[in-house]
Amino acid sequence: MICRVSSTVEYIFLAAAVFVSLLTAAVFLFLLFFGLPLLQSGQLTELLFSSWSPGKGVYGLYPMLVTSTLLAVLSMLISFPISLGTSFLITSLAPLKIRQILMGAVRVMTGIPTVVYSFAALFLLVPIMRNIFGHGTGMSILTASPVLALVTAPTMILFFVSSLNKVPASYTLAADALGGSQVQKLLYVMVPQAWPGILNGTLLGFGRAIGDTMVSLMLAGNSPAYPDSITDPARTLTAHIALTMAYDFDSMEFKSIFVCGLSLYLITAILMLLFRLMTSHVSKNL
Template sequence: MGDRMVFREHLFRSAAVICGLLTLAIFCFLCVLGLPLLQDGHLLSLLSSPWAPARGLYGIFPMLLASILLALLSLALGFPVSLGCSLLITALAPRRLRMLLIGMIRLMAGIPTVVYSFAALFLLVPLMRTLIGRGSGLSLLTAAPVLALLIVPTMVIFFVAGFEKVNRAHLLALDALGGSRVQKIIHILLPGARPALINGTLLGFGRAMGDTMVSLMLAGNSTAVPSSLADSARTLPAHIALVMASDFDSMEFTSIFACGLLLYLVTGLLMLLMRLPGRSPDNES
């Protein structure tokens, strides 16, 4: 009996250890398979040179730039909306509407990415084609609003949780002094939830960087360095998805492991940033 109990307790620990090791294992897999590129000391040139397999150049700079541009753009669109919506839920809306809004946000969080992109392909792309006036309508500007729509629910849920943790005594004090709802937002909610606002934004940025389907289906996937936001561009995840088809031993194929490694490092770094001292550790993932 005693042995069996000890055995089961060991089972719990081994499960956790296995899961932890799996996290590291992915990193190792990517390193080992991307090794040929890293080994030759090409790391810098890999990050800074263009993608031209015909000339023997397998740089991923255009994809890196496109990923960062697209993530920043969708954050610029998504952050104000998320902030406004989470404030509406926390401070402005009547109780019943608040429940409705939370339900809507949850529903949006559950909508498959591929469905968003599929609908946008027929709704937004023709519109952008007319607006931009050239090309196919597939561009960074087309993908950004859809990507923003994708990261807004995550950010709103995170922000609302942050606002709810703001010291209740301060809110009551403001009510007692006869402060308005907007004063409550400006003087108490926003300063009080600053860590949550920053962390939620980092999380949104990570989501935007890592999403495949939106950029793959809407950004156009051109391997050239995008010169404007209305240009077609290829992000890192889309690059991984597209190069897939070729030969397992080719340099093209090796380069996608460098992309994977880069994405892994960026998202890992964001997680570390979220844990900087002074930020409350959050478990809502």
């Protein structure tokens, strides 16, 4: 009796796990199924490498692809040093009390909604940028990137801290015993040991930056034209999906957003795959 119950329960658990992993595949198949009409017509390269002008019947996603990448890279350039510095302070450089406070603050920061950041930045940062540029609305890739950096930083900091803390105590104690200062211990012992983790955290942060919708939708300006410089307003893939929803379900505009969804899916899946490969590689080597 107990045996039968336990095998039933086990099947229920199995079903839940399999169901969720099938969902992952189902989302991909869904997108593929709906995006197929566009992909089949053999215009994939044209779709990916031409501009967006529905009036002429061209539904290229090139400007959005470029903007997404540019914005993510720019925000990582800002958030990487900041996250690294903060994680240095949290792991060793600061006094214990400050470390605890900082850690608490960073944890709370992970819970702040992106829409709240964007809302505040829209009324604070955008007017400032407008004055600096001297023209336009003030919304641009440059305006969105620091806010996006603020959104991705907590995740990266927590990841950096945990990988720096994973450095075996025998190493750090040895550095202490040799009379090394905190900075020396950090620079010559912990960072060389933890760099795969730091790289991994950066991948994770990049994935978040490319997948974020609200910051780019509210602050980047949403112009579908190809951005000539980072002070131009531009539209990311995520914002493009959100904005194109209003169109008719059978139109080409609507179909093109599935290609958007597919590319976002593939980009983040590849990032995750890299992340997994690196994690398993590192754990094998240790």
